[in-house]
Amino acid sequence: MRRIDPTPGLRRMVELTSEAAVIGIAVAATGYFESPIAFSLLTAVSVAGFISGFGTGLRLAAATTLAIGIPSITEGVSFQDDIRLVAQWAVELFLVAIVAAYARRISGEADERQAVALDRMGRLADANELLFSLHQVAQELPASLDFDEALDSTIERLRDLLVFDTAAILVFEESDGSWSVARRYGARLPSALLASDLPPPVQRAARGLLPVVEVPNALVANGPGLSHQAVSGLYAPLQARGFLVGVMAVERHQLDPFTDRDAELLAGFAEPAALAIDNARWFARLRTVGADEERTRIARDLHDRIGQSLAYLAFELDRIVRKDERGDQVTPDLVGIREDVRGVVREVRDTLYDLRTDVSDERTVPSVLEEFAQRVSDRSGIEVRVKTDETARMPRLQERELWRIAQEAIVNAERHSHGRRIDVFWLSDGREAVMEVRDNGSGMPVGSVGRLDSYGILGMRERAASIGATLAIDSVPREGVTVRVSLRAASA
Numbered sequence: 001m002r003r004i005d006p007t008p009g010l011r012r013m014v015e016l017t018s019e020a021a022v023i024g025i026a027v028a029a030t031g032y033f034e035s036p037i038a039f040s041l042l043t044a045v046s047v048a049g050f051i052s053g054f055g056t057g058l059r060l061a062a063a064t065t066l067a068i069g070i071p072s073i074t075e076g077v078s079f080q081d082d083i084r085l086v087a088q089w090a091v092e093l094f095l096v097a098i099v100a101a102y103a104r105r106i107s108g109e110a111d112e113r114q115a116v117a118l119d120r121m122g123r124l125a126d127a128n129e130l131l132f133s134l135h136q137v138a139q140e141l142p143a144s145l146d147f148d149e150a151l152d153s154t155i156e157r158l159r160d161l162l163v164f165d166t167a168a169i170l171v172f173e174e175s176d177g178s179w180s181v182a183r184r185y186g187a188r189l190p191s192a193l194l195a196s197d198l199p200p201p202v203q204r205a206a207r208g209l210l211p212v213v214e215v216p217n218a219l220v221a222n223g224p225g226l227s228h229q230a231v232s233g234l235y236a237p238l239q240a241r242g243f244l245v246g247v248m249a250v251e252r253h254q255l256d257p258f259t260d261r262d263a264e265l266l267a268g269f270a271e272p273a274a275l276a277i278d279n280a281r282w283f284a285r286l287r288t289v290g291a292d293e294e295r296t297r298i299a300r301d302l303h304d305r306i307g308q309s310l311a312y313l314a315f316e317l318d319r320i321v322r323k324d325e326r327g328d329q330v331t332p333d334l335v336g337i338r339e340d341v342r343g344v345v346r347e348v349r350d351t352l353y354d355l356r357t358d359v360s361d362e363r364t365v366p367s368v369l370e371e372f373a374q375r376v377s378d379r380s381g382i383e384v385r386v387k388t389d390e391t392a393r394m395p396r397l398q399e400r401e402l403w404r405i406a407q408e409a410i411v412n413a414e415r416h417s418h419g420r421r422i423d424v425f426w427l428s429d430g431r432e433a434v435m436e437v438r439d440n441g442s443g444m445p446v447g448s449v450g451r452l453d454s455y456g457i458l459g460m461r462e463r464a465a466s467i468g469a470t471l472a473i474d475s476v477p478r479e480g481v482t483v484r485v486s487l488r489a490a491s492a
Helices: 010-029 040-052 054-075 079-139 147-161 200-206 260-325 331-356 365-380 396-416 457-466
Strands: 166-172 179-185 213-215 232-240 243-252 383-392 421-429 432-439 470-476 480-488
Touching: 010 040, 010 054, 040 054, 040 079, 054 079, 147 166, 147 179, 147 243, 147 260, 166 260, 179 243, 200 213, 200 232, 200 243, 232 260, 243 260, 260 331, 331 365, 365 383, 365 396, 365 421, 396 421, 396 432, 396 457, 396 480, 457 470, 457 480
Parallel strands: 383 421
Antiparallel strands: 166 179, 166 243, 213 232, 232 243, 421 432, 432 480, 470 480
16 A cells, blocks of 8 residues: 655655745845745745655745845844744744645545555455356356256356366265266366375365365476366365365466466355255255156056056956857957957056156146146046146256156046046246146045055155155045145245
8 A cells, every 4th residue: 555755755855945945046036035926935835845744844944934034134124024024934934834744644644545445445346246256157057956967057157257278076975985077178087086096286175174275386386286287276175064075176277377366266156066066966866766766656556557457358368268168159258358458558558658748848847737637538537627827937857846746646636536627737937836736536534644655645745855845735525635836946
């Protein structure tokens, strides 16, 4: 911060003295303090006081008073009048010097305060710009919970934030203590690394003691980075919920090291990126567990619907064979079993079609619901009415889980409600989604609503929990069952 030096330098002193001397000579030559240009002395003294402070201003005022006053008294005709005039000018010169020096002090303090304020404003501006950049990048982190999408998006957002030649995201595998190279950019790396194979700066970052490990010059550091061409690098630990998720590394190959601002940006970006990656990884694990549950459910559906039909066909064929061995007429039975086989084929086709039906970028929840409702009506004779109000879509993974909950609720109503109508409601504005499936059947048995194994409730609850939705099931005897699920999108 700039400060005004109260002690004038030699050059400044010479300039002020020279200027005052020229003015003093001119005043002395034109009548001393009675000269018409005597007021120029005040200007010289005020400039000296304002520029150099009290000492210089007062010394110049005293020197000017003596240099002009003594000749004026010795050459004057009235001693008392000359003394009075010199005294008046001396007071004026000293007052001007004091006022100018005081003005200098006030001005200097104001300059100092302004400099401090500007410095603080500069720091606040830098911090605000940093936070704005981090906010923009963090907003663009994936809203979905797909692990690959989270990694790809993190690398893309990192490229928006920093300039680098090499980047990598290493994920720590808790099962065996190894490190998987989840994503890499600009470097050839193996798919997995042992802890002992990690470069020294990555190992230091993995300890999590610093928000960012900076290597300004890899040529003199204790070991290279991820790339052998790296000259400088930044390495940030990815920590979420108090645990190490992985390490994020960026490196440059030119003699252009990263700045402190770059380190601050990476440190600020690492926290939301770690949370997004960790959420996606846990969701992938839950989906793996959910896939096992889904296979069990599919096997149960095939057993309950198609398995029983095939067993019935086997019994019928055995009966027809025995009847034929006795020489009885079997043609009517064969016609009947042919219709039964066609029915089983339709069941298999419907089941497979239902399993393949899903929400995608091209197919919205309303379109899938209406198509499924039509199939249920065609095969069961139950009236299925769908009402939708969708102004914006939710994230795709969440929509898929909501659709599967609706499918399970509709199938349960079809099989068990003994009703003649099913009403399906869907509302979505991009921030919140509500889905409701209501039938006019006999309702669920008393006490069965709370059972986790009733009518596929276990699967619906697990799906709702996996996306943070709220599931409510209400059953009224002889009036039907209402399944309602609501979901609010996470805030950016």
